[in-house]
Amino acid sequence: MYPEKSGLYLVTLIMLLAFVSHCSILQGQNILSGTITDLDSQEPVRDVSIFIPELNLTTSSDSNGNYKLSSIPSGEITIRFAKIDYHSVILTVNIKQDQSLNVSMSVSPVEAQEIVVTGIRQSSAEETSLQVTSVSQIQMRQTGSFSISDALAKMPGISQLTTGAGISKPVVRGLFGNRVLILLSGLRFDNQQWQDEHGLGLSDVGVDRAEVIKGPVSLLYGSDAVGGVINVIEEKAAEENSKTGDVSARLFSNTLGGETDFGFKGNNSKMHWRIRGGAESHADYKAGNEVRIVNSRFNTFTGKASLGWNNRSQAHEFNYFFSRNYYGFIAGNLLESLDTDARFSRSMEGPHHVVMLNTLSSQNTWFYSGSKLVFNAGLQSNLRQEQEGGNKISLNMHLFTVPYNIHWEKQLTEKTDLILASDGMVQTNRNLGSRVIIPDANTVEGGISVFLKRESGRFILEGGIGGLVRNVKTLTTKNFNAPDDGISRPSGDSLFPFTSTLPSGNASVGMVASLIKGFHLKINVGTGVRSPNLAELSSNGLHEATIRWEIGDRDLKDEQNINLETSLQYDLSWLSITATAYYDRFFNYIYLQKSAQQFVGFDIYNYVQKDAYLRGGEATLDFRVPGLEWLDWNATYATYYGVLVNDNGHLPFIPADKFTANLAIDFKDGKRITQLNLSFGGDFVMAQRNPGQFETDTPSYQLLNISLSGTIYLGNQACNFSLTGTNIFNDAYADALSRLKDFGINNIGRDVNLSLNFPFTF
Numbered sequence: 001m002y003p004e005k006s007g008l009y010l011v012t013l014i015m016l017l018a019f020v021s022h023c024s025i026l027q028g029q030n031i032l033s034g035t036i037t038d039l040d041s042q043e044p045v046r047d048v049s050i051f052i053p054e055l056n057l058t059t060s061s062d063s064n065g066n067y068k069l070s071s072i073p074s075g076e077i078t079i080r081f082a083k084i085d086y087h088s089v090i091l092t093v094n095i096k097q098d099q100s101l102n103v104s105m106s107v108s109p110v111e112a113q114e115i116v117v118t119g120i121r122q123s124s125a126e127e128t129s130l131q132v133t134s135v136s137q138i139q140m141r142q143t144g145s146f147s148i149s150d151a152l153a154k155m156p157g158i159s160q161l162t163t164g165a166g167i168s169k170p171v172v173r174g175l176f177g178n179r180v181l182i183l184l185s186g187l188r189f190d191n192q193q194w195q196d197e198h199g200l201g202l203s204d205v206g207v208d209r210a211e212v213i214k215g216p217v218s219l220l221y222g223s224d225a226v227g228g229v230i231n232v233i234e235e236k237a238a239e240e241n242s243k244t245g246d247v248s249a250r251l252f253s254n255t256l257g258g259e260t261d262f263g264f265k266g267n268n269s270k271m272h273w274r275i276r277g278g279a280e281s282h283a284d285y286k287a288g289n290e291v292r293i294v295n296s297r298f299n300t301f302t303g304k305a306s307l308g309w310n311n312r313s314q315a316h317e318f319n320y321f322f323s324r325n326y327y328g329f330i331a332g333n334l335l336e337s338l339d340t341d342a343r344f345s346r347s348m349e350g351p352h353h354v355v356m357l358n359t360l361s362s363q364n365t366w367f368y369s370g371s372k373l374v375f376n377a378g379l380q381s382n383l384r385q386e387q388e389g390g391n392k393i394s395l396n397m398h399l400f401t402v403p404y405n406i407h408w409e410k411q412l413t414e415k416t417d418l419i420l421a422s423d424g425m426v427q428t429n430r431n432l433g434s435r436v437i438i439p440d441a442n443t444v445e446g447g448i449s450v451f452l453k454r455e456s457g458r459f460i461l462e463g464g465i466g467g468l469v470r471n472v473k474t475l476t477t478k479n480f481n482a483p484d485d486g487i488s489r490p491s492g493d494s495l496f497p498f499t500s501t502l503p504s505g506n507a508s509v510g511m512v513a514s515l516i517k518g519f520h521l522k523i524n525v526g527t528g529v530r531s532p533n534l535a536e537l538s539s540n541g542l543h544e545a546t547i548r549w550e551i552g553d554r555d556l557k558d559e560q561n562i563n564l565e566t567s568l569q570y571d572l573s574w575l576s577i578t579a580t581a582y583y584d585r586f587f588n589y590i591y592l593q594k595s596a597q598q599f600v601g602f603d604i605y606n607y608v609q610k611d612a613y614l615r616g617g618e619a620t621l622d623f624r625v626p627g628l629e630w631l632d633w634n635a636t637y638a639t640y641y642g643v644l645v646n647d648n649g650h651l652p653f654i655p656a657d658k659f660t661a662n663l664a665i666d667f668k669d670g671k672r673i674t675q676l677n678l679s680f681g682g683d684f685v686m687a688q689r690n691p692g693q694f695e696t697d698t699p700s701y702q703l704l705n706i707s708l709s710g711t712i713y714l715g716n717q718a719c720n721f722s723l724t725g726t727n728i729f730n731d732a733y734a735d736a737l738s739r740l741k742d743f744g745i746n747n748i749g750r751d752v753n754l755s756l757n758f759p760f761t762f
Contacts, residue, residue, distance in 0.1 A: 029312050031098040033068040036061045036081060039106040048083045048105070054365055055315045056237045056272065056308055070240060071269050071310045075367025076411060078123065081105060084675070085629075090124045108573050127460060129510025129524040131157075131214040131567060131580060137235075140204045141250070142709050144724035144753035146282075148202045148210050148232065156618040156636040157214055157580075159655040163739045165255060165285040165748050166298030167199035167327050167353075171737060172214055173582070174614050174640045174654045175227025178533045183231040185319045185361040186376045187403040188221070188425060192384050194535040195543075196739060201325050201355050205261045205278040206304040208235045215563045215582065216528025219466045219506040222423050222447045226528030226561050234319060237272040237308065238265040246759040248278075254751035256344055257282035261302070264762075271309040278302045283344055284328075287746035288732035294338045295328035295350045315365040327353040329386075330740060354385040370411050377404040385433070396433030402426045415455040422448045424468075429534060431477055437541025437550070438534045439477040439497070445470040445531075449506070463509035470531040472500045474538055474554075498554045500537060504529040522567040532556040536590050536607045549602040550592065556609060561586045574629070576622040584614040589644070591652060594693070611645040614654075632664040641690070652692030656700075656736045659684040667710075676710035688736035696742055701733035720757040727751065 036045045044065025051058045052069070054077055061067045072095050079101075081089040087108040093101060125132045135151055145151035149168040153160035159171040172180050182189040182200065192198050211231040218225045238244050243266040250259040261278025280300040286292050301324045308317030326348050330338075338350055361378035379402060386395035407421035424446035431440055449466025474497045510524035532552075539552035565582035589612035597604040622634040637659045642651035662681040669675070683705070688698040709722035730750040734741035 029070060029310065030072040030074060030095050031068065031070045032072050032079075032093075032095065032101060033066070034101040034103060036065045036067065036103045036105060039104040042104075045083060045086070045105055048081050048086075051080045051082070051236060052077050053080075054078065055310050056317055057240070057310070058236045059239045068240075073310055073313050073315060073365075073367045074369075075313070075372050076370075076409075088124070106573075126514075126520055126569070127512065129460070129462060129512050129522045130217065130526075131522075131524075131565065132211060133214075134209050134211040136209040137204050137207050138720075140207075140210075141755045142707055142722045142724060143705075144252075144707070144722075144726050144751060144755075145204070146252075147200070148204055148207070148230075149200050151204065152210060152212065152230065154660075155212070156620055156638040156658075156660075157616075158212060159658075159737055161196065161653055161737045161739065162735070162747070163197045163199070164293060164296035164298075164328075164330060166282060166296065167197060167329065169193065169198070169200045170230055171653065171655060172212065172228040172230075173584070173616060174642050174651065176653060178224050179227040179530055181221050181225040181229045183221075183229060184321070184359060185234060185378065186231075186363050187361055187378045187380075187405065188224075188401075188423075189232075189359075189380065189403075190399060190401055190427070191355070191357070191382055192397065192399055194533040197329060198353075198384070199327065201323065201357070202232060203259075203278070203280060203300055203302055203323070205259075205280075205302045206235050206263065206274075206276040208233050215524065215565060215584075216526045216561055217508070218468070218504075218528040218530075219449050219451070219464050219508045219526065220421070222468055223445055223470055223504075223529055223531050226530045226559065234304070234306065235263075235265075235274070235276075237274065237306075238267040240267050240269045242267060243762050244759065245762060246757055248755070248757045250756070251754045252282065252751055253753070254748055255282035255285050255297075263304075271307070273307045274305065276302075276304045281346055283346060285748045288727065288730050288749035289746060290730075290749065291746070292340070292343070293330065293740075293745055294340055295330055295352075297328045297346055297348075299326045299346060299348075300324070313367050315367075317363045319359075319361045319363075321357065321359045321361075323355075323357045325353075325355045325357075327355070329353055330743070330745070348387075351386075351388050354383075354387065356383045357381070371409060373406070373408050375404075375406045378402070386435075393433050394435040395437070396431065397438075398428075398430045398432060400428050400430075417453045419451040419453075419464075420449075421451065421466075422446070431480070434479060435541070436477060436480040437539055437543075438552075439480050439538050440475040441534055441538070442473045442475070443470065443534075451508075458514045460512040461510075463507070465505070465507045467503065467505045468529070469501065469503040471502075472531070472534065472537060474498055474534075480540065498538075500532075500554055502531045502558045504531075504558050504560065518571045520567075520569040520571075522569070523565075525562070525564050528561045528563070530559045530590075532559070532590060532607075539607065542602060547602060548592075548594075549599045549604045551595075551604055551606045553607050556590060556607065557588045559586065559588050559590050559609070574624045574626050576620070578620045579617070580619070581617040582615065586612040586614070589651075591644075592694075610647060612643065612651055613645060614640070614642040614651065616640040630666045630668075632666070633662070634664075635659070635661045643690075650690045650692050652694065653737050654688070654690065654692070656688035656698060657686040659686075672713050674711045674713075677708070679707045681705040681707070685735070691736070695736070698734060698736040698741065701731060701735075703731060703733075704728045718759055720759070722753075722755045724753045724755070725750070726753070 036048045046063045048061040050067050076094045081103050086105045140151035149160045149170045152158045152170050160168040162168045177193045213229040216226045245264040247262045259280035263276035265274035284296045303322040306319045358381040364375045366373045382399040384397050385393050388394050403425040405423035410418045427443040429441045447468025451464030453462040506527045508526035513521040537552045537554050539550040563584040567580040569578045588609040592605045593608045595604045616639050619637045624632050639657040640654050642654045664679040667676040683703040687700040705726045707724040712719050727750050732746050734746050
């Protein structure tokens with residue numbers, strides 16, 4: 001079945017679901033209320049954020065510590081109570097009728113934990129054997145990040161593969177592209193990640209946070225989740241019976257760039273809605289040696305909207321997302337042909353990418369006695385064009401995807417949960433331009449899994465098993481298929497249409513042990529699988545950024561891995577320490593290898609397979625001196641090593657080891673300025689002496705960053721602000737994961753970023 005037809009059927013189904021559920025919206029709903037107090041003083045705690053992620057419901061406690069939520073279906077929900085300087089309280093509650101829930105919170109200067117979504121349910125990060133971390137939009141902007149990928153790269157174990165300041169994709173423990181699965185509104189998101197210079201293309205506009213699961217989780221998410229999962233979570237709904245909005249503005253000194261976005265949202269206790277729009281524009285960046293990198297400019301336009309409602313037995317939310325991105329690109333064969341225009345120029349007359357995204361998604365939950373059913377589905381349109389200058393479109397591809405996931409969660413006993421899940425997609429790729437490097441194709445994937453989680457005393461045990469199958473069918477494609485071009489291919493006539501069907505199985509088992517108060521031991525063994533992408537199966541074309549002719553192999557097998565990792569975490573009110581070690585063994589790892597052939601003057605590279613392994617570790621430390629809780633020191637360290645088995649060749653784009661340190665000072669609240677924080681941070685990146693076959697050694701470098709953030713009141717109007725300086729000393733350096741370093745181009749120099757946000761009610 002073609003995705004276009006599947007999409008039509010899906011839209012019809014979504015509209016039917018919306019109509020049926022809307023007809024029952026006036027049914028009575030449950031009320032959850034209570035009082036929040038300080039555990040030691042028993043005084044009420046005000047301004048506590050109360051959030052139920054399954055329902056996207058939020059409110060806050062008043063001056064007496066009281067709260068109330070009145071749009072709650074009957075069933076099991078997860079609820080989070082959070083406030084700065086307090087331990088988060090995360091509870092699972094079975095709602096059957098109106099009820100009261102009082103909560104006591106203990107003081108903690110260590111940052112509050114979020115509810116994390118681990119594919120099947122919401123929980124705290126301490127309650128799963130998976131390694132989960134998150135970064136909020138506030139943190140993204142306080143660090144002066146250009147994109148979500150840039151913000152994630154500041155976390156231990158995560159880096160970014162960059163082509164300038166605007167094009168980047170996340171690298172999780174040395175794995176990137178189709179080895180890291182992206183979730184958007186709860187559904188898998190494919191943005192043609194098979195090409196190195198194809199960035200993720202997601203800004204932080206309208207985003208609440210991004211969560212990262214490190215390690216293989218194909219059991220829960222399907223193919224491609226061999227390195228991890230990045231879950232981009234949209235902003236929370238407005239509090240009940242309120243209408244709020246905000247306007248934001250950001251300035252970037254290095255790129256002479258600016259960004260603005262605005263949003264409105266409301267909640268009448270029966271329905272919640274939001275709209276948001278934004279635009280971002282950047283000129284070329286300047287490297288640390290004050291050299292302007294011509295044509296590194298980029299521009300983005302974003303629009304979002306959502307509508308949701310709950311009744312006594314259901315919760316529904318629909319999200320729409322649009323973006324149009326322009327990226328100037330740089331390649332070795334283009335550097336001398338680019339003209340230097342005005343410094344402030346945003347012109348896209350030179351070579352550039354245009355990426356237009358349209359996504360519609362639906363998240364639906366039905367609550368039953370002792371169980372709940374979740375069904376998420378969507379439509380995703382991804383149009384990618386490469387223009388070589390003079391407004392001439394060469395590469396023009398349209399990727400259309402219909403993703404879905406469904407799971408049923410049943411509480412077998414008070415301490416045991418059973419989850420049955422299925423996820424998959426239907427997808428087409430169509431070429432609309434004169435230049436073709438991969439053929440038209442249809443892809444269908446489906447999988448099923450069963451997962452069990454049990455709490456037993458101080459232990460949490462979880463595990464599951466599943467299977468999936470992916471079918472790829474290539475089609476006769478204009479400007480691609482040829483009877484004989486003189487190139488010897490591993491699989492013979494791979495240019496001609498073929499069908500590849502690859503089944504696979506996955507499993508995972510893990511344990512969390514809380515042996516003493518504050519001490520947690522995690523052990524997890526999990527597998528991942530990645531079916532070869534369309535480029536690896538059927539490429540036949542010039543990779544414009546590296547001047548190599550790439551050839552696919554339709555006989556490639558599934559790439560699979562098994563990962564063993566263990567983690568120790570120790571938490572006190574003033575100290576948090578985490579240490580993680582992992583060993584990741586790959587079978588049939590797919591990579592490019594240079595052949596002895598040439599085609600029309602270009603070296604030919606073939607996609608081949610060989611076993612490989614990755615090993616590494618991460619450590620974090622967060623420390624506040626008792627009695628000096630206003631002073632916070634934290635540090636992180638990450639190390640990586642990856643090689644091909646029986647070859648000693650190093651895996652491509654493995655990050656260099658990195659140590660970061662940050663000292664933060666919290667100031668007392670004043671009448672006009674509150675939550676004022678001043679931080680000094682350093683990045684210490686080691687030399688990379690084990691590059692992949694297309695890479696070169698990279699020397700070490702150090703960067704200093706400074707940030708000042710807080711809230712200032714202009715009369716009755718609050719303004720959330722941050723002023724951030726990155727690479728303060730304007731050092732000239734090239735990161736190991738920069739695709740421009742081999743052209744003698746350095747990474748971005750000093751940048752001063754000002755971020756302002758004005759919230760309001762109406």
